[in-house]
Amino acid sequence: MPEMIWKLVEISIIIALLIPMAAMLVWVERRMIGIWQDRLGPNRVGPFGILQSFADLLKILGKEDWIPPFSEKLVFTLAPIIGAVCVLMSFAVIPFAPDIGVSDLNIGLLFFLAMASLAVYSVVLAGWASNSKYALLGGMRAAAQTVSYEVFMGLSVMGVVILSGSFNLREVVLAQSEGWFIQSQFIGCFVFLVAGIAESHRLPFDLPEAETELTAGFHTEYSGLKFALFFLGEYLGVTLISAMSVVLFFGGWLMPAPLDTWLPAIVWFIVKIAFFILFFILLRTSLPRPRFDQLLAFGWLVMLPLALFNLLATAALKLMEVL
Amino acid sequence: MANIDLKASKDWQPTHVLPICDEIQAIADHLVLTPVTAIENIVDGIETFWLDKKQLTQLMQVLRFDLSEPFDMCFDISAIDESERQHVAGLVSDFTVSYHLRSYQRNQDIRIKVALTNDDKTLASVCSFWPNANWYEREVWDMFGIIFEGHPHLTRILMPNTWQGHPLLKTHPARATEMDPFVLPPHKQDEEQQALQFNPEAWGMKRQSQDNDFMFLNLGPNHPSVHGAFRIVLQMDGEEIVDCVPDIGYHHRGAEKMGERQSWHSYIPYTDRIDYLGGVMNNFPYVMAVEKLAGIEVPERAKMIRIMTSEMFRILSHLLFYGTFAQDIGALSPIFYMFVDREKLFGIIEAFTGARMHPSWFRIGGIASDLPKGWDSLVRDYVNYLPKRLDEYEKMVMQNSLLKKRTVDVGAYSTKEAIEWGITGPGLRATGFSWDLRKQRPYSGYEQFDFEVPLGHKGDCYDRCRVRVEEMRQSIRIIEQCLNNMPEGPYKAEHPQTTPPNKANTMTDIDSLIPHFVNVSWGPTIPAGEVSMSVEATKGIMAYHLISDGSTMSYRTRIRTPSFAHLQMLPVICKGQMVADLIATLGSVDYVMADVDR
Numbered sequence: 001m002p003e004m005i006w007k008l009v010e011i012s013i014i015i016a017l018l019i020p021m022a023a024m025l026v027w028v029e030r031r032m033i034g035i036w037q038d039r040l041g042p043n044r045v046g047p048f049g050i051l052q053s054f055a056d057l058l059k060i061l062g063k064e065d066w067i068p069p070f071s072e073k074l075v076f077t078l079a080p081i082i083g084a085v086c087v088l089m090s091f092a093v094i095p096f097a098p099d100i101g102v103s104d105l106n107i108g109l110l111f112f113l114a115m116a117s118l119a120v121y122s123v124v125l126a127g128w129a130s131n132s133k134y135a136l137l138g139g140m141r142a143a144a145q146t147v148s149y150e151v152f153m154g155l156s157v158m159g160v161v162i163l164s165g166s167f168n169l170r171e172v173v174l175a176q177s178e179g180w181f182i183q184s185q186f187i188g189c190f191v192f193l194v195a196g197i198a199e200s201h202r203l204p205f206d207l208p209e210a211e212t213e214l215t216a217g218f219h220t221e222y223s224g225l226k227f228a229l230f231f232l233g234e235y236l237g238v239t240l241i242s243a244m245s246v247v248l249f250f251g252g253w254l255m256p257a258p259l260d261t262w263l264p265a266i267v268w269f270i271v272k273i274a275f276f277i278l279f280f281i282l283l284r285t286s287l288p289r290p291r292f293d294q295l296l297a298f299g300w301l302v303m304l305p306l307a308l309f310n311l312l313a314t315a316a317l318k319l320m321e322v323l
Numbered sequence: 324m325a326n327i328d329l330k331a332s333k334d335w336q337p338t339h340v341l342p343i344c345d346e347i348q349a350i351a352d353h354l355v356l357t358p359v360t361a362i363e364n365i366v367d368g369i370e371t372f373w374l375d376k377k378q379l380t381q382l383m384q385v386l387r388f389d390l391s392e393p394f395d396m397c398f399d400i401s402a403i404d405e406s407e408r409q410h411v412a413g414l415v416s417d418f419t420v421s422y423h424l425r426s427y428q429r430n431q432d433i434r435i436k437v438a439l440t441n442d443d444k445t446l447a448s449v450c451s452f453w454p455n456a457n458w459y460e461r462e463v464w465d466m467f468g469i470i471f472e473g474h475p476h477l478t479r480i481l482m483p484n485t486w487q488g489h490p491l492l493k494t495h496p497a498r499a500t501e502m503d504p505f506v507l508p509p510h511k512q513d514e515e516q517q518a519l520q521f522n523p524e525a526w527g528m529k530r531q532s533q534d535n536d537f538m539f540l541n542l543g544p545n546h547p548s549v550h551g552a553f554r555i556v557l558q559m560d561g562e563e564i565v566d567c568v569p570d571i572g573y574h575h576r577g578a579e580k581m582g583e584r585q586s587w588h589s590y591i592p593y594t595d596r597i598d599y600l601g602g603v604m605n606n607f608p609y610v611m612a613v614e615k616l617a618g619i620e621v622p623e624r625a626k627m628i629r630i631m632t633s634e635m636f637r638i639l640s641h642l643l644f645y646g647t648f649a650q651d652i653g654a655l656s657p658i659f660y661m662f663v664d665r666e667k668l669f670g671i672i673e674a675f676t677g678a679r680m681h682p683s684w685f686r687i688g689g690i691a692s693d694l695p696k697g698w699d700s701l702v703r704d705y706v707n708y709l710p711k712r713l714d715e716y717e718k719m720v721m722q723n724s725l726l727k728k729r730t731v732d733v734g735a736y737s738t739k740e741a742i743e744w745g746i747t748g749p750g751l752r753a754t755g756f757s758w759d760l761r762k763q764r765p766y767s768g769y770e771q772f773d774f775e776v777p778l779g780h781k782g783d784c785y786d787r788c789r790v791r792v793e794e795m796r797q798s799i800r801i802i803e804q805c806l807n808n809m810p811e812g813p814y815k816a817e818h819p820q821t822t823p824p825n826k827a828n829t830m831t832d833i834d835s836l837i838p839h840f841v842n843v844s845w846g847p848t849i850p851a852g853e854v855s856m857s858v859e860a861t862k863g864i865m866a867y868h869l870i871s872d873g874s875t876m877s878y879r880t881r882i883r884t885p886s887f888a889h890l891q892m893l894p895v896i897c898k899g900q901m902v903a904d905l906i907a908t909l910g911s912v913d914y915v916m917a918d919v920d921r
Binding site: 036038039133134137140141204206213214215284285287288289290291292293294 | 541663901
């Protein structure tokens with residue numbers, strides 16, 4: 001029983017840290033993009049504008065929580081919640097440090113993939129329930145895009161499973177103590193990252209919202225707190241994909257010999273995540289958006305063969321005991 | 324660096340081998356073309372003929388198809404309400420409809436005028452000869468109530484569907500103070516909203532195909548990618564566009580009507596707001612037209628300063644295009660770098676004129692003020708600065724493979740289509756057709772400059788962007804030549820009708836004082852006459868067609884803008900495109916809604 005309470009406390013702490021972190025990420029992103037685009041970015045609220053997200057949050061809480069009269073009200077309300085919940089659930093299987101982490105699920109990786117798939121419902125349902133043409137187009141795009149990219153995401157991590165012999169993410173990390181999987185799994189890592197961006201609907205794969213085409217895509221009709229939930233989901237998603245990349249390919253909290261003693265394991269983990277998050281932000285500032293059919297063609301014609309090749313090569317090398 | 328021969332500066336004059344009317348009569352001798360009389364005083368050198376309305380279709384057939392080098396482009400169609408005309412020429416009746424046609428092969432224009440009476444305000448449509456006559460005829464109907472028989476869909480184009488009356492009639496009030504106060508009670512609001520509902524059947528569209536229903540998507544009037552208040556109704560099959568109907572008029576401010584209520588001088592600031600990215604480029608055709616009517620010779624220094632500042636605005640406009648184009652494709656950053664460059668150039672414009680986007684700086688007879696001290700170092704710094712930045716953007720935007728995939732072979736049209744639809748400027752040159760007004764019909768001294776006309780070859784979105792990027796480099800060349808060859812001398816002509824009038828001798832000489840007083844208080848009186856002047860503006864050919872009735876205000880101000888024609892072509896380009904392609908196409912067309920609606 002006390003163990004149970006301890007677990008609940010741990011969960012609360014992680015959520016209490018994750019959500020403000022996602023909010024902070026909005027500020028980090030706007031600031032970084034600002035710098036990269038020769039501008040200042042938000043710098044008015046608090047030192048360096050650091051409290052910008054909280055000002056935004058206050059504003060959003062003060063907005064009317066409007067449900068369009070023409071929408072499907074129940075689904076319209078549920079959709080953003082599904083999104084945020086699915087992403088948060090995925091964090092349950094992430095091993096943050098040797099002794100931090102909510103669950104040591106032995107099918108952790110599968111659980112993550114399952115949650116990523118469920119998160120699509122959020123976007124599709126939002127698009128459908130809004131009963132608006134732009135939202136519907138966004139929802140349709142999201143469905144096609146996510147279903148396609150999910151396939152390679154699953155396949156791209158199978159190489160890691162072969163090497164570590166486990167679906168348990170903590171064991172995946174521990175299996176990298178000899179060397180990070182990126183050494184042999186660079187193709188898998190590339191496919192995973194691309195699929196990850198597509199799953200989190202970020203530029204250059206932000207077609208479901210594609211501001212210049214669909215105004216705001218699936219969340220065109222959303223405002224106030226529900227809109228904030230979508231936003232939260234997106235930034236948590238970025239953090240999640242970064243965390244997963246670190247866990248699967250970059251050794252989780254592990255660092256090579258002299259470095260690991262300089263900082264605590266959890267700090268190293270966060271540093272690595274931050275690196276990936278910045279990479280995602282940089283991508284957003286530098287790349288244009290492909291067209292819908294080009295995106296799908298790229299997925300099926302380039303990413304799928306790459307992921308399959310990676311899986312076969314890894315399996316063959318493992319059987320020959322090279323790896 | 325080319326040296327400029329200042330003595331050679333003479334504006335383009337049409338050269339005629341054989342009078343066009345002889346050529347027409349050789350083909351169809353029953354056509355009666357009446358040349359204009361001296362009283363009409365047409366000073367732009369465009370051959371103009373009066374024609375009986377019954378013969379319109381036959382003449383158009385000859386002009387469009389039967390002549391050896393036909394008039395393949397319908398440049399403009401406009402009308403004039405003649406009811407208050409003082410200087411009445413022989414054939415003038417209650418209304419005149421004026422067709423301005425152009426032959427690219429001949430490099431010649433022709434103007435056909437048809438007189439209409441109040442009892443019979445109908446005329447045959449010429450849409451079958453030039454597809455782009457469609458919108459021009461709709462506009463004439465909207466503004467004057469002249470009915471074009473055989474027009475496919477004669478409805479309001481600039482005014483709302485619920486509007487009563489035809490605004491450019493002389494009887495229609497020109498100011499809000501002449502009308503009842505505007506009110507919008509709920510029932511009227513409902514009516515207005517109802518009138519905006521799109522009815523596919525009215526446009527000959529089906530609601531479903533054999534196996535599925537079409538979706539009608541309202542893109543705009545408020546949408547991030549329509550660059551202003553512009554609405555396109557898309558008929559879609561999934562994400563593919565089957566057909567579309569552009570709906571304009573949301574930015575209509577009645578600029579042409581205002582021209583009839585402003586003095587020749589005080590209309591200059593209104594021109595700035597036509598293509599609001601073009602700045603002084605808009606003043607250019609207007610002041611040239613007035614000067615032509617008044618017979619004012621502009622000094623060389625003023626001419627060159629006009630060219631230099633106009634080319635600066637070409638760069639400003641193209642930089643904005645470049646950035647927003649990339650942004651429409653989804654690249655978020657380039658526009659911010661380009662805004663930095665624009666900001667620097669606006670700094671120079673500000674130093675010259677005191678204003679930034681709308682300097683209203685040209686005056687009848689010259690410019691408002693001489694260049695400030697040290698202008699040359701400002702300009703030289705910029706001329707050295709921009710090419711390096713353009714090289715960077717080349718890598719960032721033009722060579723980006725994602726952007727190429729989105730734009731190459733997307734939204735393409737051929738030279739023939741472009742001419743048929745009245746496309747001018749970079750959109751025409753992107754198809755590989757080298758026609759730049761600055762080269763073909765040099766004005767204000769452009770013939771002295773050494774620059775090239777960049778061309779594309781496919782006429783797709785990518786080429787349209789490519790052409791504009793190269794044009795910026797050519798503009799820099801022109802500015803550099805201005806910098807090295809700026810002549811000394813006055814910046815405004817010595818002529819009583821320039822604005823503001825010359826004040827030098829007013830305190831000593833009564834014959835200077837009186838015209839000065841009159842020209843300041845009433846504004847200059849421009850001799851009766853008619854003129855049309857064009858410039859190669861940022862987006863294509865912009866023309867001001869002015870008719871003076873010998874008064875202090877224009878009798879009719881017609882503004883032919885490039886964007887109007889460009890938007891009309893959208894349904895032709897976008898059939899079969901995806902929504903994302905349409906956005907790329909819209910970005911590449913580079914229109915400004917103020918330029919379309921005026």
